[in-house]
Amino acid sequence: MMMIGGHMGAAEDSQITPSRRGPRGGGDTARAEILNASIAVFAEVGYQSATIKAIAAQAGVDTKLVHYYFGTKADLFAATMSFLFADLGLRDQLLAVRTPGEGQGARYIKTALTFIEESDVGPAFLALIRSVGTHDESRRIMLTFIESVLHMIEGGEPEAQMRYRASLLGTQMLGLFFVRYILKNPVLANVPIDQLAHDIGPTIDRYLGGSL
Structure with missing residues (x-):
């Protein structure tokens, strides 16, 4: 417990x-x-x-x-x-690594995975993701949650484009969480955080502010 x-x-x-x-x-x-x-x-x-x-x-x-x-x-x-x-810190940690320039995607991945693996609330966050299932109401809630990362996307673009970026970012992160921690696919489960940050980071860079 x-x-x-x-x-x-x-x-x-x-x-x-x-x-x-x-x-x-x-x-x-x-x-x-x-x-x-x-x-x-x-x-x-x-x-x-x-x-x-x-x-x-x-x-x-x-x-x-x-x-x-x-x-x-x-x-x-x-x-x-x-x-x-938000209240228990992950949002603030992710915002703190949102500095312009190359490498912010890698920092984003490293911060998120470290939070999941080393914080007291990481297992609870994963348990809630696992609990969602396929029920329409719960899926709508999760989609709303994915859109909550919108404030992490830099402005200067039409709102529809920013929401598109936020959705891409959300699917990348939730997919990584699901495969690594819930499915526990050994191909990803055993890869060091630093390597995942290096390999996935450029994709996150593009979702956060690169050319789509």
């Missing part, structure tokens, strides 16, 4: 155990409890089988509180993805 921000997170083959019920220190604490519980439940049973009731039980709160903070299950899943991607 893994801990995120002092609460229970998700790990492969983890089992869900109810959180301790009790008074909350405030809205931010309750919200964090729910997000951590959602990571555990979505990772354990997948998006389609997860329920607000199970997430509330894991967080030790009433289901009405989950709806109050996050709305529907789809809204909660999207918030959970954002929580792992």
Whole structure:
């Protein structure tokens, strides 16, 4: 099992155990409890089988509180993805390596893979990707998440072109995550991060701002 921000997170083959019920220190604490519980439940049973009731039980709160903070299950899943991607640091790390010039794609790949492999929340992020499946609603959420990388694409182009770049970047990164960490294809799973960064980096350079 893994801990995120002092609460229970998700790990492969983890089992869900109810959180301790009790008074909350405030809205931010309750919200964090729910997000951590959602990571555990979505990772354990997948998006389609997860329920607000199970997430509330894991967080030790009433289901009405989950709806109050996050709305529907789809809204909660999207918030959970954002929580792992943005609030826990990956987005800022990726933005930090967005410096003009050759080699930013390699830095982008190295930063993302290092985060997945060495941070406490990497396994939880992969578990959420694994939980998506082929259900229409969950696929729409993932497509929205891919578009959230739009702000990483430099401006100066029509929005449609920037969204195209963001989608290409998203498919490259999610494809790499899926093949290396979920399928565990030995051809990619055993390649050092530095080599992957060197080999895939030029493609990322082109998606971020090169000629398409």
